[in-house]
Structures are given as structure tokens and as C-alpha cells.
Amino acid sequence: MSDTNQVPVTVLGLGMMGAALASAFVKNGNRTTVWNRSTEKADALVQQGAVLAPDVKDAIAASPVVVACVSTYDVLTELLSGAEDELRGKVVVNLTSGTPDEARSFAARAEEIGVRYLDGAVMAVPQLIGLEHALVFYAGSRELFAEHEELLKLLAGNSVHLGTDAGVAMIYDLGLLSLLWSTLAGYTHAVALVQAAGASAEAFTPFASTWLEHVISPALPQSAKEIDAGDFATEVASLDTNKAAIAHLVATNRQLGVENDFTAAIQALIERRVGQGFGAHSIASLVEAFKKS
Ligand SMILES: NC(=O)c1ccc[n+]([C@@H]2O[C@H](COP(=O)([O-])OP(=O)(O)OC[C@H]3O[C@@H](n4cnc5c(N)ncnc54)[C@H](OP(=O)(O)O)[C@@H]3O)[C@@H](O)[C@H]2O)c1
Known part of the structure; x- marks a missing residue:
């Protein structure tokens, strides 16, 4: 005891x-x-x-x-x-x-x-x-x-x-909840998209899990380094590239009749940073778009 x-x-x-x-x-x-x-x-x-x-x-x-x-x-x-x-x-x-x-x-x-x-x-x-x-x-x-x-x-x-x-x-609690809600909202949006094209949630979800484990989760420590150093030079993918890719998602949402608000909010953040001249920066630089003066 x-x-x-x-x-x-x-x-x-x-x-x-x-x-x-x-x-x-x-x-x-x-x-x-x-x-x-x-x-x-x-x-x-x-x-x-x-x-x-x-x-x-x-x-x-x-x-x-x-x-x-x-x-x-x-x-x-x-x-x-x-x-x-x-x-x-x-x-x-x-x-x-x-x-x-x-x-x-x-x-x-x-x-x-x-x-x-x-x-x-x-x-x-x-x-x-x-x-x-x-x-x-x-x-x-x-x-x-x-x-x-x-x-x-x-x-x-x-x-x-x-x-x-x-x-x-x-x-910290609210930070992790922000991550939880945005991740699960992203997942449910993704499922709505593939369902609109005829796929089932169960067919899609193993790829979502792999994507989180091998692509998104490992990207976080590198993002943290960039954010703390204020250096967003990237050899992974620039905001310019992300701007073009998210336009494909917006177009496909519309074509398949999927709600676009969630994607549009992310698109607006990316476009604001690109418009401010930061198109060559990494996606971690979106942290700056969340800061209010
Ligand atoms: N559940 C989770 O997964 C989870 C995870 C992390 C954090 N939390 C946090 O833990 C806290 C409790 O969550 P929970 O899931 O246990 O919620 P819950 O099942 O709804 O329980 C709420 C508790 O608050 C009491 N309560 C509410 N209003 C009251 C009042 N006016 N006077 C006296 N007692 C009152 C309830 O008493 P009665 O039984 O008499 O209604 C009950 O004991 C919340 O702040 C929540 O955010 C929960």
C-alpha cells in the first residue's frame, strides 16, 4: 500500500x-x-x-x-x-x-x-x-x-x-480543443466530399488515419521550429502551392454540392498571406494570419 x-x-x-x-x-x-x-x-x-x-x-x-x-x-x-x-x-x-x-x-x-x-x-x-x-x-x-x-x-x-x-x-486545454475540433471538422468535411462522389466513410477512413499519422503529425515539430524561429522558408510546399490546391477543393465542393464554408475560411487565410507577399512561405506561417494587431 x-x-x-x-x-x-x-x-x-x-x-x-x-x-x-x-x-x-x-x-x-x-x-x-x-x-x-x-x-x-x-x-x-x-x-x-x-x-x-x-x-x-x-x-x-x-x-x-x-x-x-x-x-x-x-x-x-x-x-x-x-x-x-x-x-x-x-x-x-x-x-x-x-x-x-x-x-x-x-x-x-x-x-x-x-x-x-x-x-x-x-x-x-x-x-x-x-x-x-x-x-x-x-x-x-x-x-x-x-x-x-x-x-x-x-x-x-x-x-x-x-x-x-x-x-x-x-x-493548453483550449489549444488542444481547437486542434480537435478543426481536425474532426476537417475529417467530417472530407467524408462528406467522398460520400458525395459515391465512396463510403469506411472505405476512406483508413487513408485518413494514415495521412494523420505519417503526414500531418510528423509535420508539427518542424512547424513549431519554423514558428519559434520566425523562419518560414520551405522545401516542402509553399503557400502559393497550397493556394492553387485549395482552389481545386473549393471548385469540387461546389460541383458536388458540399458545404464550402469550412474550406472557404482556410482559403481566406492562405490568400491573405499570399496577398501580403508571403506566397513562398510554408503553411506554418499561417500562424501569422491568426494574430490580430
Ligand atoms: N466528459 C468528458 O469527456 C470531459 C473531458 C474533459 C473535461 N471535462 C470537463 O469536466 C467537467 C464536467 O463534465 P462532465 O462530462 O462530468 O459533465 P456532466 O456529466 O454534464 O456533469 C456535470 C456535473 O456538474 C453538476 N452541475 C451542473 N450544474 C449544477 C448546478 N447548478 N448545481 C450543482 N451541480 C451542478 C452536475 O450535477 P447533476 O448530476 O446534479 O446534474 C454534474 O455533477 C466539465 O467542465 C467538462 O468540460 C469533461
């Missing part, structure tokens, strides 16, 4: 994610107190050994470490209001998603009332919680993270402290 088993933990919020977090602690043998607005969501956890607290104050009082995971920061702020006495001196690890500014305001308020606060962003689905490769970003006190790293790794083997700015976990 490791020392992490000895740390009693409270989990506030037993939605899909909160229940998975609580379950990881229960499975490890930690004394786990849980609270949720809809109490029936605690039933399965109580059967596994968790203790259901009658209210938020009792839940907080039960453990030195409180992990919170509800739908929004506003909900959590509301839940914790009036529980300042119980919270004072506790460690609060907030795995609720929001904006960087919400995280910073929450951290400032936590400091005012004497809470030791870590903000976190779960980059995993509930089914991955507890696994080695599950990723959670943390922001806040480096010392506090180090003190509880072993406990937090029960939730995700890949638990990473990013910095002391309380907003940084949410920034």
Missing part, C-alpha cells in the same frame, strides 16, 4: 467525468467522500466504498484534498459560496473546464480565503481516467503539485504541471 492510499479525498461533482475521478480514488483504496446535486449518481460509487456526504460543507470537511469537477466555474463558485470556513487550509484541485480568466479569478478568490489551489484541465474522456497515458494539465503552485503529484497520477499517469499562471492549463 503506497502513501497515496492514506490521503482521504473528496470529489465534488459526479457527472460523467467526476464519477470517473472518484472511482479512480476508490479503486486505489483512498477514503473517498463524494457529493453531487443529484444524489443518485453516487449510488454505484457508494457500493464500491465511497461515502456520500449530505451537503457540500460536510463533503469538504471530510478530507484535506478536494477535487472538484462540475459543468462550469460559475456552478462551482455558487456551490462553494458560504463554505469558506470549511475550505480554509484545504487543497482544492479544480478539474472543471472554463476560460483562462475564469481560472485566474477562481485562483485569486481561493488565495483570499486561504485555500491551496491547483487548476487543472482533463485532456481525456472518462473511460481513460486512471490510465498511464491519460493526460491532465495543471497550473498553480509548483510545490503544491509536487506534494500531491503521486495522488494526482492516480487520475492520469500523464499529469503535467505547466506553470504558476493559474490560467495556463486552460490555455
